[in-house]
Amino acid sequence: xxxxxxxxxxxxxxxxxxxxxxxxxxxxxxxxxxxxxxxxxxxxxxxxxxxxxxxxxxxxxxxxxxxxxxxxxxxxxxxxxxxxxxxxxxxxxxxxxxxxxxxxxxxxxxxxxxxxxxxxxxxxxxxxxxxxxxxxxxxxxxxxxxxxxxxxxxxxxxxxxxxxxxxxxxxxxxxxxxxxxxxxxxxxxxxxxxxxxxxxxxxxxxxxxxxxxxxxxxxxxxxxxxxxxxxxxxxxxxxxxxxxxxxxxxxxxxxxxxxxxxxxxxxxxxxxxxxxxxxxxxxxxxxxxxxxxxxxxxxxxxxxxxxxxxxxxxxxxxxxxxxxxxxxxxxxxxxxxxxxxxxxxxxxxxxxxxxxxxxxxxxxxxxxxxxxxxxxxxxxxxxxxxxxxxxxxxxxxxxxxxxxxxxxxxxxxxxxxxxxxxxxxxxxxxxxxxxxxxxxxxxxxxxxxxxxxxxxxxxxxxxxxxxxxxxxxxxxxxxxxxxxxxxxxxxxxxxxxxxxxxxxxxxxxxxxxxxxxxxxxxxxxxxxxxxxxxxxxxxxxxxxxxxxxxxxxxxxxxxxxxxxxxxxxxxxxxxxxxxxxxxxxxxxxxxxxxxxxxxxxxxxxxxxxxxxxxxxxxxxxxxxxxxxxxxxxxxxxxxxxxxxxxxxxxxxxxxxxxxxxxxxxxxxxxxxxxxxxxxxxxxxxxxxxxxxxxxxxxxxxxxxxx
Numbered sequence: 111x112x113x114x115x116x117x118x119x120x121x122x123x124x125x126x127x128x129x130x131x132x133x134x135x136x137x138x139x140x141x142x143x144x145x146x147x148x149x150x151x152x153x154x155x156x157x158x159x160x161x162x163x164x165x166x167x168x169x170x171x172x173x174x175x176x177x178x179x180x181x182x183x184x185x186x187x188x189x190x191x192x193x194x195x196x197x198x199x200x201x202x203x204x205x206x207x208x209x210x211x212x213x214x215x216x217x218x219x220x221x222x223x224x225x226x227x228x229x230x231x232x233x234x235x236x237x238x239x240x241x242x243x244x245x246x247x248x249x250x251x252x253x254x255x256x257x258x259x260x261x262x263x264x265x266x267x268x269x270x271x272x273x274x275x276x277x278x279x280x281x282x283x284x285x286x287x288x289x290x291x292x293x294x295x296x297x298x299x300x301x302x303x304x305x306x307x308x309x310x311x312x313x314x315x316x317x318x319x320x321x322x323x324x325x326x327x328x329x330x331x332x333x334x335x336x337x338x339x340x341x342x343x344x345x346x347x348x349x350x351x352x353x354x355x356x357x358x359x360x361x362x363x364x365x366x367x368x369x370x371x372x373x374x375x376x377x378x379x380x381x382x383x384x385x386x387x388x389x390x391x392x393x394x395x396x397x398x399x400x401x402x403x404x405x406x407x408x409x410x411x412x413x414x415x416x417x418x419x420x421x422x423x424x425x426x427x428x429x430x431x432x433x434x435x436x437x438x439x440x441x442x443x444x445x446x447x448x449x450x451x452x453x454x455x456x457x458x459x460x461x462x463x464x465x466x467x468x469x470x471x472x473x474x475x476x477x478x479x480x481x482x483x484x485x486x487x488x489x490x491x492x493x494x495x496x497x498x499x500x501x502x503x504x505x506x507x508x509x510x511x512x513x514x515x516x517x518x519x520x521x522x523x524x525x526x527x528x529x530x531x532x533x534x535x536x537x538x539x540x541x542x543x544x545x546x547x548x549x550x551x552x553x554x555x556x557x558x559x560x561x562x563x564x565x566x567x568x569x570x571x572x573x574x575x576x577x578x579x580x581x582x583x584x585x586x587x588x589x590x591x592x593x594x595x596x597x598x599x600x601x602x603x604x605x606x607x608x609x610x611x612x613x614x615x616x617x618x619x620x621x622x623x624x625x626x627x628x629x630x631x632x633x634x635x636x637x638x639x640x641x642x643x644x645x646x647x648x649x650x651x652x653x654x655x656x657x658x659x660x661x662x663x664x665x666x667x668x669x670x671x672x673x674x675x676x677x678x679x680x681x682x683x684x685x686x687x688x689x690x691x692x693x694x695x696x697x698x699x700x701x702x703x704x705x706x707x708x709x710x711x712x713x714x715x716x717x718x719x720x721x722x723x724x725x726x727x728x729x730x731x732x733x734x735x736x737x738x739x740x741x742x743x744x745x746x747x748x749x750x751x752x753x754x755x756x757x758x759x760x761x762x763x764x765x766x767x768x769x770x771x772x773x774x775x776x777x778x779x780x781x782x783x784x785x786x787x788x789x790x791x792x793x794x795x796x797x798x799x800x801x802x803x804x805x806x807x808x809x810x811x812x813x814x815x816x
Contacts, residue, residue: 111153111273111353113346114146115339133192136163137179139338140265141192146342148187151521153269153349156514157184158432159330161267162258163338167197167238176200177238178259182249196251197238203259206232206305207312256308261315263334265341272525273352274331275429280533287325290355291348296324300538302431302545303329323348328538329430355532362531364417367446373499374447374455376405377633378689381641382456383444383503385690386463387491396736397797398692399489400567402593403640404512406520407501414523416498423530424496427537429522431546436515437522439543441494441502442466456689466492477544485548494519503640507567509593509614512640563591564795569642571595571635573622573679574649576603578749579699582783583646584611586791592644595635597622622649622675632682641690644794645683647676648699650718652751657712665713673717673724680728684737693736695794698725699786700803702745706813722803729801738800740793743815744786745807746772776809 120142140163147153147161162180179195181187233251252258258266277286284297296314301307307326314324322344323333331348335341380403388398417423421443428434444462447455470490478485493515495503502523504516529535537543570587574580575596584594588611595616598604604617616638620631635642653668655661680696687694703715704722721741728739746752761771772780789804796802803815 111150111346111349113343114149115143115342134165134167136165136264136338137192137195139163140179140195141190143265143267143338143342144181144187144190147267147269147345148190151517152272153345154187155270155518155521156436157186159187159267159269160252160254160258161187161265162195162252162255163265164200165197175238178203178255180252180255180258183252185249194249196249198233198251198255198259199236199238200259202232202236203256206256207260207308253303254307256305257303257311257332260308260312261334263341264336265338266332266334267341267345268326268330268332269345269349270330270430270432271345271349271352272429272521273349273356273528274325275328276356276525276528276532277352278325278327278329279429279529279536281536282533283327283536286355286532287327287352290352291325292351293318294320294322295348296321298324298326300326300328300542302542302549329432356528359532361527364413364419364527364530366413366416367418367420367498369416369446369499370448370450372449374449374452376500377636378452379447379455379497379500380405380503380636381686381689382452382459382691383495383497384640385692386456386459387495387505388690388692389489389491395797396693400569400643400692401491401505401507401640402509402512402567402569404504404506404509404516405501405637405640406504406516408520411501411520411523414527415496415501420496420498423526423535426535427540427543429525429537431538431543433518433522434543434547437493437504437518438470439537439540439547441496441519442492443496444498446499447497456691463492466490473540473544477541478548480541481545483545483548488548508591509639563589565590565592565643568592568644569595569635569639570644570646570794571597571642571683572646572648573597573675574699575617576600576607577648578783579744579747579786580646580648581607581610582787583648583790584615586784586787587644587646587794588612588615590791593639595638595642597631622679623670625678628675628678628682632686636686641686642683642694643692644695644697645679646697646699646790647679649675650699650701650751651714652711653713654710655713656710657716660713665716668713669717669720671717672714673720676721676724680724680739684728684732684735687737688735691736693738696725696728696737696739697790697793698739698741700725700741700743702743702805702807702810702813704743705815706810725803726801733800738793738797740796740799740801741803742786742789742793743803743805743807743813744781744789745810745813746774747781747783747786748772749783773808775807776811779808781806781808 123142140161144161160181162178164178166174167177168174177197178200179197181190182194182196185194233255254268277290280286298310298314301310333341333344335344384403388400391397391399425440427439445458467490474487493505502519504512504519506512506515526535570592572580572584575584576598584596588594594611596607597618597620599621601619604619608615608617618631618634620627622628650672653664655664683696698721700722701718703711704718707715725739725741757768761768786806789806807813
């Protein structure tokens with residue numbers, strides 16, 4: 111592992127004050143070192159690890175207080191800033207240490223009760239409020255605050271080094287770690303983070319105050335120093351020693367499972383998994399909670415996922431307790447998907463998911479009774495799914511969560527191969543895993559970063575997504591928490607739309623009249639998200655012409671775009687939705703022209719009328735699949751169809767002002783793209799409605815369906 115410390119880089123950051131006007135120099139150094147540690151997934155991943163520095167602060171009355179700046183719970187070290195460190199008064203924490211050391215409170219029950227009942231409030235009560243507003247938002251102190259406070263060192267760094275976990279998560283982990291690190295590191299047996307771990311760490315230090323750090327078995331590596339660089343250098347040196355020991359063990363050969371002659375496509379497997387891992391919000395209501403899937407595959411991973419004894423390896427548990435809240439204690443392992451028997455694979459997936467859920471329920475009930483913890487069960491679905499012959503899927507309620515889970519699963523898989531090569535991988539006990547998974551301090555990390563919204567875990571595709579109505583619709587679904595894919599013909603317009611929609615938006619340049627291009631676009635969506643729930647078929651061009659004079663070529667062009675593209679989109683959507691088996695919604699932008707045609711708009715109105723009946727046919731034929739088909743009839747919406755030039759020409763021809771023309775309806779108001787978007791969202795939420803068309807035009811009796 112490379113030492114990345116660079117004094118010039120540190121000085122450059124310090125000169126910029128790292129986004130704070132009065133940053134203490136020691137905090138500047140801490141931020142820089144923390145970012146270095148956070149750059150490498152082999153050290154910390156997505157909110158893991160913690161770093162601290164002890165300092166002196168002055169309050170608004172001029173009183174001096176010894177504080178410890180410690181990275182807040184769940185904050186990502188790679189992007190940490192001064193605002194992400196919570197200052198906690200040290201003296202009350204050290205009084206707590208002395209109280210337990212004196213025997214005033216010392217029983218294991220006392221320690222466990224403190225860890226679960228008093229810990230969080232105790233830390234919050236001792237937060238130091240800075241007058242310069244360096245702490246500008248509400249953050250929770252790290253669950254490791256006591257460990258950092260009890261040890262006397264100025265700088266303390268704690269990572270979840272995968273190399274360390276590879277060595278320590280062994281039956282002979284203590285011996286292996288001592289062989290690699292020598293006498294410079296103390297050894298601390300596994301215990302849940304909190305007061306108990308802090309006391310054991312102090313004991314390890316008291317045994318030999320000359321140590322440079324300590325191994326927290328099954329948990330992580332701690333180093334300390336008088337300066338940030340000293341603590342950082344020791345971390346890199348310690349990890350390098352461990353990595354050298356792992357390399358010296360060589361690589362064990364792992365026999366492979368026999369695979370089918372042809373593995374099913376990722377694009378066919380992912381929707382099956384996504385559907386099987388979805389669950390009804392309310393039993394019998396057919397309204398599902400779903401996940402986004404992130405797929406990983408590589409040559410290095412193939413050795414792991416194809417191992418003949420894969421099931422026995424992964425069921426030994428997680429690499430570190432910090433991963434359990436993201437991945438559960440172990441993944442779901444599926445059979446290799448045979449391309450010749452996709453239905454058989456689908457049935458097997460559902461059977462194995464059901465078995466996983468039942469086993470998780472038993473695990474929960476068993477350990478809730480054993481521990482006496484008063485907690486409610488989180489959903490029992492797996493968060494990591496391994497498919498031999500294919501790869502690993504990470505599941506999450508958002509794209510970010512799914513990627514986080516996949517990162518952990520990928521790195522853990524490679525580390526487990528190393529661990530099995532060194533010796534025999536061994537994780538913490540089931541009870542320990544349960545206490546971490548359901549500890550409120552750990553659950554808070556997940557809840558803090560979880561995006562809400564009624565469509566969390568859902569995926570929406572909007573065609574024509576770079577246009578006025580399409581973009582407004584994509585924004586409306588995003589606001590509800592959905593992941594978004596937008597499809598349009600113009601790459602530049604797609605890029606601009608993605609800039610408005612924000613990170614995570616999938617953009618696909620596609621000619622919707624090209625059947626192969628549409629099929630490839632849907633495959634891209636499945637590869638990216640695992641599947642989808644809503645498809646807004648919104649593309650349309652208002653081609654004009656007097657019907658008795660219009661050329662066949664123009665009429666056929668209009669039907670290709672305004673009718674057949676909707677059919678192609680719908681067929682591909684249904685194909686994936688049936689693999690998922692959790693229903694979905696097809697939503698069409700039909701237009702009032704379908705029921706209230708205007709003069710010289712036959713080339714546009716005729717295919718739109720056909721699209722109205724297409725909607726009804728999908729409702730009729732695929733209601734049995736749980737797939738709903740509904741539409742919106744809109745009129746006079748400022749968009750690529752109704753341009754400023756067209757508005758001016760039409761209003762002038764009628765002797766009206768532009769305002770009068772745009773609000774020429776029963777309500778006397780202009781209807782916007784956002785109004786149409788709201789109608790699409792409304793229809794997506796209506797789980798018991800299909801074959802319906804919502805009119806959004808401010809009131810036009812001639813265009814009313816009933």
